[in-house]
Amino acid sequence: MMLYVVATPIGNLEDITLRALRVLREVDLVAAEDTRHTRKLLERHDIHTPLTSYHEHNERTKAPTLVRRLEAGEDIALVSDAGTPTISDPGYHLIRAAAEKSVPVTPVPGASAATAALSVCGLATDRFVFQGFLPGRRNRRREMLRQLQGDDRTMVFYEAPHRIRESLADMHEVLGDRAAVVGRELTKVHEELLRGTLSQLAGELDQQRGEFVVVVAGRGDAPAVDEESLRTEITRLLKRGQKANDVAKLMADSHHVAKRDVYKLVLEVAKGQGPGDDGSGI
Numbered sequence: 001m002m003l004y005v006v007a008t009p010i011g012n013l014e015d016i017t018l019r020a021l022r023v024l025r026e027v028d029l030v031a032a033e034d035t036r037h038t039r040k041l042l043e044r045h046d047i048h049t050p051l052t053s054y055h056e057h058n059e060r061t062k063a064p065t066l067v068r069r070l071e072a073g074e075d076i077a078l079v080s081d082a083g084t085p086t087i088s089d090p091g092y093h094l095i096r097a098a099a100e101k102s103v104p105v106t107p108v109p110g111a112s113a114a115t116a117a118l119s120v121c122g123l124a125t126d127r128f129v130f131q132g133f134l135p136g137r138r139n140r141r142r143e144m145l146r147q148l149q150g151d152d153r154t155m156v157f158y159e160a161p162h163r164i165r166e167s168l169a170d171m172h173e174v175l176g177d178r179a180a181v182v183g184r185e186l187t188k189v190h191e192e193l194l195r196g197t198l199s200q201l202a203g204e205l206d207q208q209r210g211e212f213v214v215v216v217a218g219r220g221d222a223p224a225v226d227e228e229s230l231r232t233e234i235t236r237l238l239k240r241g242q243k244a245n246d247v248a249k250l251m252a253d254s255h256h257v258a259k260r261d262v263y264k265l266v267l268e269v270a271k272g273q274g275p276g277d278d279g280s281g282i
């Protein structure tokens with residue numbers, strides 16, 4: 001009697017552990033989100049374990065049946081279409097029902113889009129918050145983001161391709177222009193890692209196909225920017241004819257520095273550019 005919670009690949013079919021393959025071969029039943037999808041994975045490894053469907057529409061009703069089979073001594077493996085079951089995927093009701101009946105549950109860990117993205121994001125990963133999918137409705141999405149505004153942990157979101165640009169724009173608006181990383185089609189042939197600020201990424205993502213994870217820096221966790229780089233950026237913006245006040249605001253927003261401090265620096269840089277070309281607009 002054992003419920004195995006088995007991670008499967010999120011794209012690259014080689015990302016499955018030896019233990020996962022053994023467990024999938026040895027259990028009496030595999031409970032799968034989409035049996036056709038999982039059958040292909042099993043067939044690829046010459047595994048012929050019977051499958052039953054367990055998805056978001058039947059998870060509440062089916063959980064007791066599966067728990068009865070476990071109590072009768074069977075071993076069951078739970079898998080989802082991709083990655084780790086229960087992470088923005090079905091599984092919670094079954095695991096809870098099993099735990100209530102003291103049926104042992106064990107993880108067979110492996111891929112998950114969230115940890116894959118975190119592992120390469122280059123942002124702080126000592127503490128993070130997994131937010132999964134944001135609500136589809138704009139005001140609810142913004143409300144949720146507002147709740148995260150003051151959080152200084154790195155944030156991980158899943159997003160659907162048709163909403164990625166809209167969500168990044170809302171994140172920019174509500175959270176400010178923070179450092180972020182978008183992982184697209186991770187582990188697949190067309191894998192992409194886009195790094196930048198939220199506004200840059202929102203502008204860049206015209207490509208709206210594939211699967212996306214968005215990792216956003218927590219409040220105050222924008223990579224520290226040294227004064228020399230600030231000066232270089234300020235000089236560039238002033239040369240483009242931007243006004244001192246606008247440059248200060250832009251710098252303050254994108255680098256999480258106090259506007260009055262950066263404003264002093266802008267004026268200093270403007271002065272250095274010589275009379276008649278101070279760019280300060282004042």
Ligand code: SAM
Binds near residue numbers: 085086159187
């Ligand atoms: N249980 C899965 C896991 O452990 O990552 C997540 C399932 S959730 C229904 C599917 C979402 O995960 C996708 O919409 C996307 O946001 C993200 N995702 C899954 N595979 C991905 C990949 N290869 N690259 C980027 N994001 C991925």
